[in-house]
Amino acid sequence: MAVKKKKITRQRxxxxxxxxxxxxxxxxxxxxxxxxxxxxxxxxxxxxPVRSLKNVTYxxxxxxxxxxRGRKRRDLTVNSVxxxxxxxxMMAASMELIRTDDTATKREAYYNSKNWGDAKFxxxxxxxxxxxxxxxxFSLHKVSREQLRFKPAEHGGSxxxxxxxxxxxxxxxxxxxxxxxxxxSSAWRIPARVEHLDFKxxxxxxxxxxxxxxxxxxxxxxxxxxxxxILVEMGGVPTRSCxxxxxxxxxxxxxxxxxxxxxxxYGIANIYRSLKVGSGNAAHINxxxxxxxxxxxxxTPQDIVDYGLREKDAVHPLKEVDIKRAKDALKNDPFxxxxxxxxxxxxxxxxxxxxAEQQAFAAFDLxxxxxxxxxxxxxxxxxxxx
Amino acid sequence: MKGGQMxxxxxxxxxxxxxxxxxxxxxxxxSKVGGKxxxxxxxxAESMAKAQREISxxxxxxxxxxxxxFDSPRKALLTGIKEAVxxxxxxxxxxxxxxxxxxxxxxxxxxxxxxxxxxxxxxxGILKTQIPNIFGxxxxxxxxxxxxxxxxxxxxxxxxxxxxxxxxxxxxxRILSRxxxxxxxxxxxxxxxxxRNRPEFKExxxxxxxxxxxxxxxxxxxxxxxxxxxxxxxxxxxxVANPHVKIHYRDPSGKETIYERGTDQLPSETKEIKPHPHGxxxxxxxxxxxxxKERTLSSFLQQEFSRVGGTVARKICEGxxxxxxxxxxxxxxxxxxxxxxxIQKTRIMAPPTNCIAPIGEETLLAGLRKEIKADFYIAAxxxxxVYRGNPFLVEAALAFGREGDTMEVTEEGKxxxxxxxxxxxxxxxxxxxxxxxxxxFANRVPLQYQQGACAxxxxxxxxxxxxxxxxxxxxxxxxxxxxxxxHIASVWVPFTSESKEAIASYPEIxxxxxxxxQECGRKLGTHxxxxxxxxxxxxxxxxxxxxxxxxxxxLQEILEIPDRxxxxxxxxLQEILEKSRKF
Numbered sequence: 001m002a003v004k005k006k007k008i009t010r011q012r013x014x015x016x017x018x019x020x021x022x023x024x025x026x027x028x029x030x031x032x033x034x035x036x037x038x039x040x041x042x043x044x045x046x047x048x049p050v051r052s053l054k055n056v057t058y059x060x061x062x063x064x065x066x067x068x069r070g071r072k073r074r075d076l077t078v079n080s081v082x083x084x085x086x087x088x089x090m091m092a093a094s095m096e097l098i099r100t101d102d103t104a105t106k107r108e109a110y111y112n113s114k115n116w117g118d119a120k121f122x123x124x125x126x127x128x129x130x131x132x133x134x135x136x137x138f139s140l141h142k143v144s145r146e147q148l149r150f151k152p153a154e155h156g157g158s159x160x161x162x163x164x165x166x167x168x169x170x171x172x173x174x175x176x177x178x179x180x181x182x183x184x185s186s187a188w189r190i191p192a193r194v195e196h197l198d199f200k201x202x203x204x205x206x207x208x209x210x211x212x213x214x215x216x217x218x219x220x221x222x223x224x225x226x227x228x229x230i231l232v233e234m235g236g237v238p239t240r241s242c243x244x245x246x247x248x249x250x251x252x253x254x255x256x257x258x259x260x261x262x263x264x265x266y267g268i269a270n271i272y273r274s275l276k277v278g279s280g281n282a283a284h285i286n287x288x289x290x291x292x293x294x295x296x297x298x299x300t301p302q303d304i305v306d307y308g309l310r311e312k313d314a315v316h317p318l319k320e321v322d323i324k325r326a327k328d329a330l331k332n333d334p335f336x337x338x339x340x341x342x343x344x345x346x347x348x349x350x351x352x353x354x355x356a357e358q359q360a361f362a363a364f365d366l367x368x369x370x371x372x373x374x375x376x377x378x379x380x381x382x383x384x385x386x
Numbered sequence: 387m388k389g390g391q392m393x394x395x396x397x398x399x400x401x402x403x404x405x406x407x408x409x410x411x412x413x414x415x416x417s418k419v420g421g422k423x424x425x426x427x428x429x430x431a432e433s434m435a436k437a438q439r440e441i442s443x444x445x446x447x448x449x450x451x452x453x454x455x456f457d458s459p460r461k462a463l464l465t466g467i468k469e470a471v472x473x474x475x476x477x478x479x480x481x482x483x484x485x486x487x488x489x490x491x492x493x494x495x496x497x498x499x500x501x502x503x504x505x506x507x508x509x510x511g512i513l514k515t516q517i518p519n520i521f522g523x524x525x526x527x528x529x530x531x532x533x534x535x536x537x538x539x540x541x542x543x544x545x546x547x548x549x550x551x552x553x554x555x556x557x558x559x560r561i562l563s564r565x566x567x568x569x570x571x572x573x574x575x576x577x578x579x580x581x582r583n584r585p586e587f588k589e590x591x592x593x594x595x596x597x598x599x600x601x602x603x604x605x606x607x608x609x610x611x612x613x614x615x616x617x618x619x620x621x622x623x624x625x626v627a628n629p630h631v632k633i634h635y636r637d638p639s640g641k642e643t644i645y646e647r648g649t650d651q652l653p654s655e656t657k658e659i660k661p662h663p664h665g666x667x668x669x670x671x672x673x674x675x676x677x678x679k680e681r682t683l684s685s686f687l688q689q690e691f692s693r694v695g696g697t698v699a700r701k702i703c704e705g706x707x708x709x710x711x712x713x714x715x716x717x718x719x720x721x722x723x724x725x726x727x728x729i730q731k732t733r734i735m736a737p738p739t740n741c742i743a744p745i746g747e748e749t750l751l752a753g754l755r756k757e758i759k760a761d762f763y764i765a766a767x768x769x770x771x772v773y774r775g776n777p778f779l780v781e782a783a784l785a786f787g788r789e790g791d792t793m794e795v796t797e798e799g800k801x802x803x804x805x806x807x808x809x810x811x812x813x814x815x816x817x818x819x820x821x822x823x824x825x826x827f828a829n830r831v832p833l834q835y836q837q838g839a840c841a842x843x844x845x846x847x848x849x850x851x852x853x854x855x856x857x858x859x860x861x862x863x864x865x866x867x868x869x870x871x872x873h874i875a876s877v878w879v880p881f882t883s884e885s886k887e888a889i890a891s892y893p894e895i896x897x898x899x900x901x902x903x904q905e906c907g908r909k910l911g912t913h914x915x916x917x918x919x920x921x922x923x924x925x926x927x928x929x930x931x932x933x934x935x936x937x938x939x940x941l942q943e944i945l946e947i948p949d950r951x952x953x954x955x956x957x958x959l960q961e962i963l964e965k966s967r968k969f
Contacts, residue, residue, distance in 0.1 A: 027944055028944060028945065031940070031941050031944035031945050032945060034937075034941065035941050035945060035947070035951075035955060038955045038958050038959060039954075039955070039958070041958055041961075041962060042962070043962055043963075043966070044959075076937075076959070076963070077963075078926045078929060078930055078963075081929070081930050081933045081934065081937075081963075082929075082933045084933070084937060085933040085934070085936035085937045085940060086936070087940075088936070088937055088939075088940025088941060088944070089936055089939065089940040089943075091940065091944060092939075092940050092943035092944050095943070095944055096943075116936065117936070118932045118933060118936065119933060119936035
């Protein structure tokens, strides 16, 4: 029982940001509420939003999935006592991270629990669940997991193009400017926490690209210079930090985000949908992690027809999972149900029964996509799917 | 039946049975039918007849001693003591004396496998004239011809033990008996003349400190062992089923064990009953008709059987087309057959059941509690039932769970495990992962051998123990730390052999055993479920107690509260959770 309070080993160099202060206050308020409930000899409880799809609605005006009013009450009982204790200990750990201006990966947080004795986690899935619970609870106060200083150990995405990022030195906090036009043969990598970033840019749009291959082609030919844009590689479904980065960039600088992904149900219903409106099973964080300004540049099902990709034998038949995914999107997804254009496009895709990748245009020649396809598309942004 | 089937022997069908000659006059020997002598035969009927002679019952059992339970030296010792103790208890109870019995086994010096078994009681003693016959003649006794619940049935046991001793060591049985303080004690030495099944004896008067009682000593070839099916186990089980008995026991090593009384109440006296008509077989009916002193068939039926009154007797006679006033002695075999059939068809009230004395639920429980330390005891006594016209009654009792294996709830609502029992007390109680111990009793006598062949075992296996929360492999006894006692009391217990080791599987008996066992089983099920509930609750509570401190630590780290406040929070939470939990 006698656990001494750990000493803060690292003094923070920067002052607490207002967001950090909000986060700390959230944690303290919650703990104080529980403490006072106990002092009143009552069973403490924790309230957080229901995280199921039932409690999700698509808000057309704001353009993303929103959490409904469903709330879950977690009493302190036999079944919840472990999670209850772990939540508090993890909140304490988070607090420590904020105080020392540090971050920990989810994996690190899991290992960090190993000195909690009985309350330690057996698997990372357990710590992730508790983390999600805390995040859901604080999402009501607009605090995200990144604010709690827990980050996923995933690749955030790469950026090049007409953009200067204003960051700070991790130790001293001194301002640092990064010019994304001068990244040599590499790119700037989106960090796990992007909240503190600021930007300077005069780009016309952001091009969010699904595959690394296509991104490399466009970046190596300095596509951003000819079209005055910023190139962002998502690498499949965009990570939270990638989505958040695009959101902040697009919001702060009022520039549109164009998505350039494969023409298949995965590219449309998973990658683009997550980018635009967030995901249904993480609705509590969609407030932060979606880009309502995003539009769908391509590849559209109509492009397959227009560019004669089928005739070039540059398409593949839809797999069973593709068909299932598309049908499921049409039937259950409020986003696709809201937009008639999307409904039509998905139906068209199903009718054709084929899929086309971004790289399919290489069937004409390798740089066809730079020379012909993208310029043609960018001439009429009005034709982009919502 | 009018055609008659006895013509082979030339008997007249209508001839009254009483007109037949007795054995001495005319033997129904097979040689009569044997026919003429043929050439080349290895033996003739006449030469064979020379070798044919009566077999004495003693000779028969000398050769077939396994039938009486003397098949191995180890079992012989047990059987000998058992027969002697059974006789002592029967005698004491019949005389209304609270039995106090001394059992002793002594090794005979210089003989590794010879022992002297001594059983001494405080019973009424035996008359001088009866001692030689009781101990020196097989099939002599008071219990065979009557229908009454007693331990002994055949009048074969103690004399067989003596015969076995005589056969293996050459020593006679030594008996000391005194019937009254006013008389001197008698010391007898009895041998059995096996060819003639007759006693040979020497007697002297002597002094004995006991006012009345009997002491039997038999030397025999034997083997002394402890454990399963031992004398120790037999005495312990006897003490369980007979809590009114006090037993002093000294084993060959000189160790003395005393089984104290659990009650001063003698079992209620059992009454002798007449046979029930439905249980009588044709041959016996014919014999009874011939032996009867009654003048009319109606009075014969009313006098010789239980539950037969004027109306029932008339109905039986009508059914057999016989006159109620017919002379029983003049009833022919075919008429007797019709009479027997009519009896079976007539509805007759079940036999009286006051002839059976159950041990009783409370006494059974007292016996169990006295000898076995367990967590849970339950007993059930069934109402009497009837098989083949014999009333019988089944009782079951069980002791479950070693003390300390389970949890209990204290008055303050805390859960703790019970105090551990001393290992010595749990001999009868097996481990939780072993089959249950089944202890069988017939008229209060423990049955130790042939468990598999016994109706009790079959019935217990036939019960679905899983529904009572025990594991049960297919076709086997259930698993668990449990002693199950089943007692059958009857005026005539149907054993499968003379050694009285297993009970025959009559459907009525099996049904009653199952019902009695199930009655106990249901209550056991409730107990087991409650135990499991408490255990689950205990686990939940220890689970809570494991994580509560971490809530305190978490709060302390966030709010930077002092240790005192943190510990207070944890204490309050514990209190809240314990109060709010019900089970």
